Amino acid sequence: MDKFMIFTFVGLSTSAIYAVISSGLVLTYATTGVFNVAHGAAGMLSAFAYWQLHVAWGIPTLPAALLVLFVLAPLFGVLLERVIMRGLAGTTEATRLVVSISLLVAMIGLAQAVWSPAVGRVVAPFFEGRQLTLTRDVSITYHQLITIATAVVVAVCLKVFLTRTRTGVAMRAVVDDRPLTLLNGVRTDRVAQLSWALSTSLAALGGILIVSSAGLNAATLSLLIVNAYAAAAFGRLRSLPLTFVGALVVGLGDGYLAGYLPQDQRLAGLRPAFPVLVLFAVLLVLPSRPLRTHVRSREYFPAPSLRGAATYCAVIAAFGVVLATTLSGPDTIAYAKVFAVGIVALSLVPLVGFAGQVSLCQLSFAGIGAAVAAHVSKGTLLGVVTSVVVAALVGGLVALPSLRLSGIYLALATLSFAVVLDRWLFNLPEIAGFAFFPSGSLDIQPLTVLGYTFDTPRRQMLLAVVAFTAMSALVVALRRSRYGRRLLALRDSEAACATFGLNLVGARLGVFMLSAGMAGLGGSLLAMQQSSITAADFQLLSGLPLFMLVVAGGAGFVSAGLFAGVGLYAALPLLPSLWSGLTRVQPILPGIVGIALGRSPSGAAADVSRSFTPLREDAVVLSITVAGCGAWYAVRLLDVFGNPTMWVGMVVTVLVGLGAASRRRRPAGAAEVIALEWQGVDEPWSASRVADLDRALRLEQTRMSLSEVAHGAT
Amino acid sequence: MARLDVAGVTVRFGGHTALSKVSVTAEAGSLTALIGPNGAGKTTLFNVITGLQRPDSGRVVLDGHDITRLSPHKRARHGLARTFQRLELFTMLSVRENIGVAADVHRSWAPRQHGSLDERVQRIIDLTGLGDVADTRVTALPTGQCRVVELARALACDPKVLLLDEPASGQDEAETETFASLLRRLADDGVAVLLVEHDVQLVMEVCTTVHVLDFGALLAVGTPAQVQANPAVRAAYLGHLEEVG
Numbered sequence: 032m033d034k035f036m037i038f039t040f041v042g043l044s045t046s047a048i049y050a051v052i053s054s055g056l057v058l059t060y061a062t063t064g065v066f067n068v069a070h071g072a073a074g075m076l077s078a079f080a081y082w083q084l085h086v087a088w089g090i091p092t093l094p095a096a097l098l099v100l101f102v103l104a105p106l107f108g109v110l111l112e113r114v115i116m117r118g119l120a121g122t123t124e125a126t127r128l129v130v131s132i133s134l135l136v137a138m139i140g141l142a143q144a145v146w147s148p149a150v151g152r153v154v155a156p157f158f159e160g161r162q163l164t165l166t167r168d169v170s171i172t173y174h175q176l177i178t179i180a181t182a183v184v185v186a187v188c189l190k191v192f193l194t195r196t197r198t199g200v201a202m203r204a205v206v207d208d209r210p211l212t213l214l215n216g217v218r219t220d221r222v223a224q225l226s227w228a229l230s231t232s233l234a235a236l237g238g239i240l241i242v243s244s245a246g247l248n249a250a251t252l253s254l255l256i257v258n259a260y261a262a263a264a265f266g267r268l269r270s271l272p273l274t275f276v277g278a279l280v281v282g283l284g285d286g287y288l289a290g291y292l293p294q295d296q297r298l299a300g301l302r303p304a305f306p307v308l309v310l311f312a313v314l315l316v317l318p319s320r321p322l323r324t325h326v327r328s329r330e331y332f333p334a335p336s337l338r339g340a341a342t343y344c345a346v347i348a349a350f351g352v353v354l355a356t357t358l359s360g361p362d363t364i365a366y367a368k369v370f371a372v373g374i375v376a377l378s379l380v381p382l383v384g385f386a387g388q389v390s391l392c393q394l395s396f397a398g399i400g401a402a403v404a405a406h407v408s409k410g411t412l413l414g415v416v417t418s419v420v421v422a423a424l425v426g427g428l429v430a431l432p433s434l435r436l437s438g439i440y441l442a443l444a445t446l447s448f449a450v451v452l453d454r455w456l457f458n459l460p461e462i463a464g465f466a467f468f469p470s471g472s473l474d475i476q477p478l479t480v481l482g483y484t485f486d487t488p489r490r491q492m493l494l495a496v497v498a499f500t501a502m503s504a505l506v507v508a509l510r511r512s513r514y515g516r517r518l519l520a521l522r523d524s525e526a527a528c529a530t531f532g533l534n535l536v537g538a539r540l541g542v543f544m545l546s547a548g549m550a551g552l553g554g555s556l557l558a559m560q561q562s563s564i565t566a567a568d569f570q571l572l573s574g575l576p577l578f579m580l581v582v583a584g585g586a587g588f589v590s591a592g593l594f595a596g597v598g599l600y601a602a603l604p605l606l607p608s609l610w611s612g613l614t615r616v617q618p619i620l621p622g623i624v625g626i627a628l629g630r631s632p633s634g635a636a637a638d639v640s641r642s643f644t645p646l647r648e649d650a651v652v653l654s655i656t657v658a659g660c661g662a663w664y665a666v667r668l669l670d671v672f673g674n675p676t677m678w679v680g681m682v683v684t685v686l687v688g689l690g691a692a693s694r695r696r697r698p699a700g701a702a703e704v705i706a707l708e709w710q711g712v713d714e715p716w717s718a719s720r721v722a723d724l725d726r727a728l729r730l731e732q733t734r735m736s737l738s739e740v741a742h743g744a745t
Numbered sequence: 746m747a748r749l750d751v752a753g754v755t756v757r758f759g760g761h762t763a764l765s766k767v768s769v770t771a772e773a774g775s776l777t778a779l780i781g782p783n784g785a786g787k788t789t790l791f792n793v794i795t796g797l798q799r800p801d802s803g804r805v806v807l808d809g810h811d812i813t814r815l816s817p818h819k820r821a822r823h824g825l826a827r828t829f830q831r832l833e834l835f836t837m838l839s840v841r842e843n844i845g846v847a848a849d850v851h852r853s854w855a856p857r858q859h860g861s862l863d864e865r866v867q868r869i870i871d872l873t874g875l876g877d878v879a880d881t882r883v884t885a886l887p888t889g890q891c892r893v894v895e896l897a898r899a900l901a902c903d904p905k906v907l908l909l910d911e912p913a914s915g916q917d918e919a920e921t922e923t924f925a926s927l928l929r930r931l932a933d934d935g936v937a938v939l940l941v942e943h944d945v946q947l948v949m950e951v952c953t954t955v956h957v958l959d960f961g962a963l964l965a966v967g968t969p970a971q972v973q974a975n976p977a978v979r980a981a982y983l984g985h986l987e988e989v990g
Contacts, residue, residue, distance in 0.1 A: 322797055322817060325833045332837060513849045513862075520835040520846045527833035529817035530795055531826060531847040531902045532854050 033168040034290060042286020043279075044175040047182030048241045049306075050278035053259035054189060054271055055233030061269050062205050062226040065116055065127050066439050068446075069134035071256025073111075073231050074238030075249055076138055077104050079146050081239050082154050082247055092157065100235050108231030112224045123330070124438050125389050129582045132391070135253060136575050137622025142249040144615045156243035178240050185233070186275060193271075202226060250572055257450050258285075258306035260443055264313045268439070277313075281306045297462055300455025307447040307454075314432045314440055322525040322535070323437065332384055332587025332637075334515075339640075340507040340589070342647065344500050347593060351496025353664055355489050357674050363488035366601060367560045370495035372397075373596030374502050374553030376581050377589070381509055382546040383578075384587030387522030388539060389442040391571070391578060392429070392449035393550040396422045398457065398569025400551025401475070401558035402467045408555070410476035410484070418555040419548045426547020427540055434536045434543070449571035457566035472565045475558045491560045498556055499592070502549060506589045518542055576621035583624050585634020594636045598624075645692040646685075652695065656688030746809065748773040748937040749825075749906045754793050754803030756786070756961075763789045764961045766803070771906060771937040776928055778948040779941045781958035782981070787941040788830050790958070791908050794939075795827050796820045807906060822854050824905030828895035828912055830941070834883045840894050841879045844869055847901035855903070866901070872930075873897040874923060888915030893924070906937045913944045925951050949973070957981070 056070045067073075077099050085095035115134070119127050146152070156174035164170040193199040204212040205222050213219050237259075238252060245251055258281055265277025288302040335343070354366055375397045382388050400418040408414020433444040457467045467473075477486040478494065485494045509515045517538060521528050525535055558564045577595055584594030599621070607614040646653055660681045667677040747770035756764040764786045771777045779787050792798035794805050796817035804813045805820075812820045835843050844866050852858060858865065870879050873893050878886060883894055892912050899907055913921050921944065928951050932938055942948050948955060949969040957964040957972060959981045965972055972978055 324829070324831065325836075513845070516835075516838055516842050516846050517850065519837045520843075523835045523837065524833040526797055526817070527829065527835070527898075528846075528850070529797075530821050531850050531898070532818050532821035533850045534818050 033166065036165070036169045038286045038290030039283070040171045040175055040286075041289060042283035044178040044282075045285050046279045046282025047178045048237050049259055049262045049282050050182045050275045051185050051233055051240070052237035052255065053262040053274050053278055054185065055230035055237070056256070056259055056263050057266060057268060057271055057274050058226050058233070059230045060263075062202055063112075063116060063223045065119060065131060066124075066268070066442075067134075067230070068128065068131040068256065069138055069253075070230070070234050071259065072135045072138035072142075072249075072253040073104070073107065074234035074236075074241075074255070075252035076107070076142060076238075077231075077235030078154070078238035078242040078247060078252055079142055079249075081235075081242070082152055083146075086152070086154060096239055099239065100232055104232045104235035105228035108227040108229070109224050111231070112227040116223070116227065117220065123387070125383060125387060125582070125586075128389055128439070128442055129579055132575050133579050133622045133624070135622075136572070136579065137619050139249045139253050139572070140618030140620075140622055143618060146247075146249075148249065152247040154242045154247060174243065181236065181240065182275075182278075185236070186271075189271060198222070198225065254450065254571075257310075257447060260447070261306040261310035261313065264310055264317070264440075264443070267317065277309075281309055284309065296460050300458055304451045304455040307451045310443065310447050311432060314436065314444055317436055317440070319435045320437055322529055324526045325524045330587065332510075332519075332585070334511050335507050335589060337511075339647075340504065343507075343590065344504055347503060348496060348500050351493065351499070355492040355496065357664075357667055357677065358492075360488050363492050364560060365604070367488065367492035367495050368557065368600040369593075369596040370492070370499040371553050371557035371560055372577065372600060373499050373592050374495075374556065375550045376553075376577050376595035376599075377499070377502050377506060377592030378546045378549035378553065379578060379581045380506050380586060380589060380591055381515075381518065381542050383582060384585070384591065385510065385515055385518040385522065386539060386542045387438070388543065389438055390426075390430075390445045390543070390546065391442055391575065392445040392452075393546070394554075394569050394574030394577060395449040395452045395571065396426055396547040396550035397554025397557065398452065398467075398566065399425055400554030401564050401569065402457075402473060403551070404555030405473045405475035405558055405564070406465070408476065408478070410479045412478065412480055415478065415552065415555050419551045422551025422554070423544040423548030426550075427544045429547075430540060430543040431536075434539050446571070449574065453566070453570050457569070468564075468566050472563050473558070474563045475555075477559050477562070485559070488560070495556050495560065498552065499596075502552070503589050503592065506592075510587075510589070514541075579621055580624065583634060584636040588634065588636045588640070590636040590640060591634060594639075643689065645696045646689045649692040649695060652688050652692040656684055659684040659688070747771060748808060749794070749939065750806040751790070751794060752804050752806070754790065754800045754805070756789055756793060756798060756800050762961050764793070764800070767958065767961070767963050768803075769939070769956050769963070771939045772954075773905070773937045774932055774935045775954065776932050776938045776940060776952045778952040778955045779939060779958060780943075780945065780948055780955060781964070784960075785958040786961040787958055788910055789961075791827060791910055791939075791941065794820075794908060795825060821902060824903075825908070826899035826902045826904035826906070827908035828892065828899055828910055830910040830914075832888070832891050832895065834891055834894060834898075836884050837882075839880050839882050840875055840886070840897075841866060841870065843883055843894055844897050844901050847898045851902040869897050869900050873900070873927065889917065889920050892916065893920075896927075900931075904936060906939065907931065908939045908941075910941045911943060912940070913942055913947055921947055 052071065052074060056067060059070070060066050080103055081095055081099045084090045084098060085092060090098070111134070115130060119130060156172065157177050158173035162170040162172045163176060191199075193203055201212065201217045202222050202225070204215070204217060205219050209219055212222075237255075241255065242252065245255065259278075261281050262277035263274050265280070266273030284305050285302060288305055292298055292302060351370060354369075355363065358366060375393050378393055378396075379390065382390055400422040403421045404414050404418035407417045429444060429448045430441060433440040459466055461469055477484055477491065479485070485491050517528075517533070521533070521535065521538055528538075529535055554569070557568070561568070576599060580595035580598045581591045584591035584598075603617060603620060606617060606620070646656065663677050663680040663684065666672070667674070749769075749771040751767070751769045753766045753768055754764050755762070755766055767786070767790060769777075769779065769790065779790065781787055789798060793800045793803075796812075796815060796819075800813070804811055806812070807820070807823050807825060810823055812823055812825075815823075835846065838846065845862065848862055848865050848869070852862060860868075870876055873896060875890070875893060875897060878890060883891060886894065892915060896909065896912055899909075913924055916924060925947055928938060928940070940948065940952065952969060954966065955969050955972040956966050957975075957978050964981055965975045965978045967975070
């Protein structure tokens, strides 16, 4: 009984922290519609700030905590709202999610840049060592007492604030009907700002309370948010009282697992994974929601033409061959990742771009593919196929519970799945002769097809290039197929699709499995390139930048896969070689890219591709340019100069070719065609323009004189 | 027995009763109208029939099958199709592709059909007169034409019952005229058409039965002439029309 009491107190104090954190999450989701994945990261930054003030600078506990809670955190919240969140009004759920994930990644990067992870930091609990003794064997620490009391105070204050104050009522009104509240004279932007300030403070409070037990680690603290999701899911992400109930379930469960879980290595990961299992259980019982009708979005992904797609595939293949034949051995292994992980990135295109669904655990599927390939393959093609099939099946299992719910829940489920793998399943020791990563790492044999073994780095890279090109072609074919159009239809309007008999869950499950299978293929190729892999290669936090770059590149375009692969494994690692000061900034960059490009939801890849149109359409200049690049390559093969010279030479050749093609396209002196609606704006009116306009409007009979137009007479 | 039989449907949104024991029927081969002022509950009733809104009580029977508890896509497979008052077109696709998606999905659950998919789509494009804009992206079309695309898409599923939610709004007089003859043709082919429409002239011209909804309750049912003569209806709805002229 004493043991039970002790762990009840442990559980209650954990519940209290989850309750505080998740109430902030619910607050912003309900009032602004942004599901803030970076909420935990805000708490993490606050915990670091508290450490800086209290431990490093020696400011006493109370002033340091008050400074963080009532000055720094609210200011940060207001800043977030002003600079980032306000620009997200009227965007799709996926875009908002990308931006908040980018924030998460950027904040973790920021914390690691400021507070080096190599240095150990400790924050002591409040009133360390002091406790209240209840019976001879049962006591509760002052820190636990303070934590529980804080949660109660927060609950009461939130209740009073939301029901008894004018601002609180306005906040609830915004939840119900934002435009109507606006019409009633409430400044909804002020309300949003307040709710961001308040919620960041709540995150900070949770962060400061938990840091003494969880440790000052940027990634761990940021991912505490996953435990808070489970609590928030109880309240369908909207109800505060139910969220508190959820926090109790998750926290007490955690406490009792700490006390009663048998000491067994196989079960050791169960406790950290417990909140996620609760989340899955909640997803299973949540009632379905009404079908979504059309959402306005600024995104547009036209189908690629066959010629364009063929050109694209040829360019990738050439790029891959040039890389494979010019790079040194170690570099080949490093850059081959561009294509293997590129396939994982590409797997997001049908899912996110076509079907409008979000998966945050593609890299985990890749990990499953890699592990299966290593266990089964023995270098055979059948092994690779098995890894694809297994990844697809696991993908189906993960997605199934949340497919009937809205997109945000699928995102949550995938995020949670990645966390379960990270915290538990990937680290399991052998059970019945199977473990994902026995002894931590896993060796894998190279692939042998028809007696040909891909056993050198160069061959591995060529294999990945071929696979990447084939997958790109597959994605293009999918986009141009009936199934692809079905997915686009589903993305636009679930309601319309259902009314002509489309089984929404089935259609979504199909694309989710396809995408997971592709990720599995990417994973198994990656494993073969590296020849030895660990669970750390496939962690959630490594996968998030990949997701962001795909969306930033333009999730509906096949080129987004290459964009993400090159960005993450070629461009980003090269940055520090330009200027060593960039090393520290490097982890923040993907986050910044994601935040910035959240505002241009169709992505960058399409813009890049469009800018090459003049070159593509000019056969003469194109042939000269290609020949020029070929020449650089040929001279490089003769070892006249190194790779940097070749690449700079090629880039310059392409840019010159592009310039020449653009000039040839519009010979000097030719009149620019100005669209009707811009005539008179882009250039002054002339008699011939007015005549054109009249003809276009069929106004020949009622022609106005030029002076009438100029003076606006009727 | 009526092709579509909606009996005693009640829907409450919190304290507000959007529909109160509403019963409506639609016969095969006839055009039935559902009229009423804004907020009367017409679209909500459509949502209940197609399964997008769960009723608090009441049933929906299609061809003798009780479909009240079925999911929207299963209802569609019983032969129910609809259009939407707020357009629900697939904005990334062309007119032909919009219709094609529906025809393709339809074929996946009703495999025995004559002709290829492309032929079927072309037939529907010809029937609805969308030939000129068939390969235009739907976002480039005016509202009136978008409504025709929605109708065409619904027709791709070969429906037994067709629910049209304000199909003529946004159309000019000539378009409405063409539209009316298209509706008659559908009815002649044996489809039961249920029409929500504010264009009273169109309703009185083409429909055989008119249901009048007001504040979520059924005010009157009858032929256009009967409904026009009904004093309650005149007061609630048509009265405004006379004032306007």
